[in-house]
Amino acid sequence: METVNFVVHPSEIITVNSHSEILRDTSVVVRDGKIESLLPTTEARALRDIAQVDLSDHVLMPGLINAHGHAAMTLLRGIADDMALSQWLNDKIWPLENKWVDQVFVMDGTEIAAAEMIMSGVTTASDQYFFPDIAAQVFQQAGLRAQLTFPIIDVETAWGRSGADYLEKGLALGDTYRDHDLVTVGFGPHSNYAVDEPLLERTATLAAELDAPVQIHLHETAHEVLSSVERIGERPIDQLARLGLLSPKTQCVHMTALGNQDIDTIADHGAHVVHCPKSNMKLASGLCPVSKLLDRGINVALGTDGAASNNRLNALNEMQAAALLAKIESGSPEALPAHKAIEMATINGAKALGIDHITGSLEVGKAADMIALSTRELAMLPGHNILSDVVYATSGNEVRWSWVAGHNILRDRRLQTLDTEAILRKAASWRVKLATG
Amino acid sequence: METVNFVVHPSEIITVNSHSEILRDTSVVVRDGKIESLLPTTEARALRDIAQVDLSDHVLMPGLINAHGHAAMTLLRGIADDMALSQWLNDKIWPLENKWVDQVFVMDGTEIAAAEMIMSGVTTASDQYFFPDIAAQVFQQAGLRAQLTFPIIDVETAWGRSGADYLEKGLALGDTYRDHDLVTVGFGPHSNYAVDEPLLERTATLAAELDAPVQIHLHETAHEVLSSVERIGERPIDQLARLGLLSPKTQCVHMTALGNQDIDTIADHGAHVVHCPKSNMKLASGLCPVSKLLDRGINVALGTDGAASNNRLNALNEMQAAALLAKIESGSPEALPAHKAIEMATINGAKALGIDHITGSLEVGKAADMIALSTRELAMLPGHNILSDVVYATSGNEVRWSWVAGHNILRDRRLQTLDTEAILRKAASWRVKLATG
Numbered sequence: 001m002e003t004v005n006f007v008v009h010p011s012e013i014i015t016v017n018s019h020s021e022i023l024r025d026t027s028v029v030v031r032d033g034k035i036e037s038l039l040p041t042t043e044a045r046a047l048r049d050i051a052q053v054d055l056s057d058h059v060l061m062p063g064l065i066n067a068h069g070h071a072a073m074t075l076l077r078g079i080a081d082d083m084a085l086s087q088w089l090n091d092k093i094w095p096l097e098n099k100w101v102d103q104v105f106v107m108d109g110t111e112i113a114a115a116e117m118i119m120s121g122v123t124t125a126s127d128q129y130f131f132p133d134i135a136a137q138v139f140q141q142a143g144l145r146a147q148l149t150f151p152i153i154d155v156e157t158a159w160g161r162s163g164a165d166y167l168e169k170g171l172a173l174g175d176t177y178r179d180h181d182l183v184t185v186g187f188g189p190h191s192n193y194a195v196d197e198p199l200l201e202r203t204a205t206l207a208a209e210l211d212a213p214v215q216i217h218l219h220e221t222a223h224e225v226l227s228s229v230e231r232i233g234e235r236p237i238d239q240l241a242r243l244g245l246l247s248p249k250t251q252c253v254h255m256t257a258l259g260n261q262d263i264d265t266i267a268d269h270g271a272h273v274v275h276c277p278k279s280n281m282k283l284a285s286g287l288c289p290v291s292k293l294l295d296r297g298i299n300v301a302l303g304t305d306g307a308a309s310n311n312r313l314n315a316l317n318e319m320q321a322a323a324l325l326a327k328i329e330s331g332s333p334e335a336l337p338a339h340k341a342i343e344m345a346t347i348n349g350a351k352a353l354g355i356d357h358i359t360g361s362l363e364v365g366k367a368a369d370m371i372a373l374s375t376r377e378l379a380m381l382p383g384h385n386i387l388s389d390v391v392y393a394t395s396g397n398e399v400r401w402s403w404v405a406g407h408n409i410l411r412d413r414r415l416q417t418l419d420t421e422a423i424l425r426k427a428a429s430w431r432v433k434l435a436t437g
Numbered sequence: 438m439e440t441v442n443f444v445v446h447p448s449e450i451i452t453v454n455s456h457s458e459i460l461r462d463t464s465v466v467v468r469d470g471k472i473e474s475l476l477p478t479t480e481a482r483a484l485r486d487i488a489q490v491d492l493s494d495h496v497l498m499p500g501l502i503n504a505h506g507h508a509a510m511t512l513l514r515g516i517a518d519d520m521a522l523s524q525w526l527n528d529k530i531w532p533l534e535n536k537w538v539d540q541v542f543v544m545d546g547t548e549i550a551a552a553e554m555i556m557s558g559v560t561t562a563s564d565q566y567f568f569p570d571i572a573a574q575v576f577q578q579a580g581l582r583a584q585l586t587f588p589i590i591d592v593e594t595a596w597g598r599s600g601a602d603y604l605e606k607g608l609a610l611g612d613t614y615r616d617h618d619l620v621t622v623g624f625g626p627h628s629n630y631a632v633d634e635p636l637l638e639r640t641a642t643l644a645a646e647l648d649a650p651v652q653i654h655l656h657e658t659a660h661e662v663l664s665s666v667e668r669i670g671e672r673p674i675d676q677l678a679r680l681g682l683l684s685p686k687t688q689c690v691h692m693t694a695l696g697n698q699d700i701d702t703i704a705d706h707g708a709h710v711v712h713c714p715k716s717n718m719k720l721a722s723g724l725c726p727v728s729k730l731l732d733r734g735i736n737v738a739l740g741t742d743g744a745a746s747n748n749r750l751n752a753l754n755e756m757q758a759a760a761l762l763a764k765i766e767s768g769s770p771e772a773l774p775a776h777k778a779i780e781m782a783t784i785n786g787a788k789a790l791g792i793d794h795i796t797g798s799l800e801v802g803k804a805a806d807m808i809a810l811s812t813r814e815l816a817m818l819p820g821h822n823i824l825s826d827v828v829y830a831t832s833g834n835e836v837r838w839s840w841v842a843g844h845n846i847l848r849d850r851r852l853q854t855l856d857t858e859a860i861l862r863k864a865a866s867w868r869v870k871l872a873t874g
Binding site: 115280312314333430 | 521552719720750761825826872
């Protein structure tokens with residue numbers, strides 16, 4: 001890795017370390033892309049051999065982790081709204097994808113997503129979409145940390161002909177990125193309704209052999225759960241458990257319509273939950289009982305889902321939605337307080353993706369995946385409580401600086417790795433193309 | 438009124454007129470602060486005696502109406518979060534207000550609120566707080582249209598000693614702003630639990646005599662409804678109806694825990710509902726059945742509530758929260774589609790405040806209360822559906838221009854009437870002051 005050394009002096013640091021420390025008068029020293037030390041600012045200012053980044057009136061925090069997305073679907077943003085999940089998928093999204101998805105679609109759509117995520121504080125994106133090889137390239141170009149869970153699905157698409165084909169291509173992708181600094185690869189079986197049992201079993205075997213992450217849409221709606229019971233006599237999560245697909249490497253995305261027995265099953269297997277509050281609201285999918293899951297010791301991360309069902313890829317906004325929705329879901333305004341919402345969007349995301357030894361908090365030895373938010377923003381005034389302000393008052397645009405492994409990808413709100421004008425041009429041409437139907 | 442004449446050429450216009458028209462290649466001609474005509478852009482560009490404002494890549498829409506707020510409470514933003522309404526009011530907010538609220542508090546807090554609202558597209562603010570005379574001055578200075586519903590409450594505060602005193606001061610305020618261009622005044626009895634029956638009756642009599650708006654917190658929680666039944670044997674809305682306080686001039690704020698009989702009562706009296714989705718979520722107050730109310734023909738407007746319970750005064754964000762929450766509340770993803778959410782934040786707000794003959798849509802003869810949002814924003818790409826993008830994809834920062842009665846109050850995202858640096862300085866001094874306890 002290229003050498004990246006600097007010291008940053010923010011006015012405040014939300015560490016998200018195990019003591020939930022908030023530090024003042026403290027600077028972060030970055031060497032070779034890692035956090036070397038947290039020093040008193042007076043001491044850090046005296047360092048002579050290193051670049052100094054002065055960020056008074058900024059709060060520094062770990063970069064946000066978007067633990068579930070379909071980046072390229074930005075190109076379908078707004079093309080189908082205000083309809084139910086099954087109609088949305090069957091009548092709109094899947095036919096459009098059939099017609100349009102190819103390597104260029106994925107490249108251009110992922111680029112919009114990467115830019116949008118960087119601008120709202122994301123430093124790690126998890127992505128599950130066709131042509132994950134292309135998405136991986138775009139994320140690298142953007143400078144983002146990424147996890148690609150390559151799609152596995154029972155239907156033919158532009159990227160794969162069959163289950164065996166998806167697995168073969170995915171395994172090749174895994175080989176390409178073995179031991180890569182920023183990119184990890186996992187298995188992305190779509191759901192228990194779009195992947196038949198033999199293919200789920202094969203996925204379980206390969207994932208276990210490779211000790212690789214698995215991400216699956218699970219219990220997204222009550223309908224999914226009930227129709228699984230009708231079809232195979234089992235709730236989806238029970239099928240996964242039986243097939244050996246539920247483990248500490250499994251990321252269960254959505255998880256509504258959960259009974260206590262389902263929660264026990266998740267906990268007993270050490271699986272992770274990825275909560276997508278805005279997508280669940282927009283599609284009226286159901287409510288994920290986040291507080292209950294956290295109380296049971298289950299790790300819950302946050303995802304935006306794709307831009308066709310959110311319609312933003314704004315992790316700060318998602319954190320706010322999670323905190324608000326948890327209170328309505330549980331009936332308690334004490335549910336998911338600000339500091340827990342921040343954990344969900346940072347360290348919990350890193351745990352879910354299996355990269356919490358690398359990122360998710362600002363601690364010595366971890367990668368310098370950091371964002372700085374301006375506190376000189378009207379919505380952040382007067383500034384009584386930085387955790388509250390970050391969760392409840394931000395819009396995303398307060399994010400002014402971002403680094404991944406010490407590399408500066410956003411500098412005083414200017415993208416450093418992507419060309420906004422080019423993105424706007426390409427998006428305009430897709431708008432015209434997709435309008436032809 | 439000062440003469441304000443110009444013509445604006447946006448790329449698209451969301452009119453919110455009775456046909457929900459979206460216009461392209463159309464310009465808006467403003468004379469004397471009013472919309473004189475909507476002309477084909479080629480024709481409008483040929484006008485010679487008038488300033489031209491070229492806003493290609495912008496969508497023009499009616500300014501947003503924040504139909505319920507407590508502007509000065511920005512100074513308490515983040516000071517108490519993640520707790521229930523009664524504890525939040527009794528243990529935190531009311532003691533802090535007792536200690537700190539005075540004319541300067543209201544001036545400085547309202548100024549932050551005004552700036553924040555303008556930056557996120559609000560052109561009309563309804564406000565219910567102490568020293569409404571001061572708030573009215575700040576709103577005028579900011580150039581916002583405003584409705585002040587002066588507080589009426591059973592306890593002594595810095596602004597009033599008793600019910601009679603509140604009414605006397607409020608009536609004087611009404612006299613000051615009689616027939617004012619931008620400011621209207623109404624009655625703001627806090628709630629049926631904080632105002633006793635004789636005072637509610639007196640309010641009803643005076644409001645009817647003056648044909649003035651009345652705004653009241655109503656059915657904010659199930660607890661409020663049940664304890665009213667225990668205390669007086671009536672649900673709050675039934676008490677209002679009995680006292681003659683429920684009419685087409687009444688704005689019922691919050692409205693959760695509604696049975697069908699309550700909905701009938703609102704409809705039968707032609708009263709308005711002001712829905713505050715984020716405040717209701719954050720305090721876990723309950724769910725307002727927005728879709729049911731709209732289906733019943735009831736006018737539902739949108740409010741942010743105060744920054745101590747939201748914590749943003751961002752009407753675009755509130756519109757998004759309303760659309761998402763309605764789907765979860767009703768279990769239907771078709772509930773509150775984008776165009777209806779926009780109506781709630783514009784024309785419905787104007788109807789609730791009794792000013793829909795003046796504002797709330799872009800139509801000939803109405804005041805030029807307009808905002809322009811940039812569509813060259815990452816989150817607005819690729820731009821398949823402007824209504825969807827405005828509701829589901831914006832963060833608030835897309836608002837670049839704003840006019841109230843033709844006066845330009847936001848120009849390419851720079852505030853024209855307020856001094857951001859001065860606001861930041863004053864907020865910092867309040868942060869220090871309030872931290873002393």
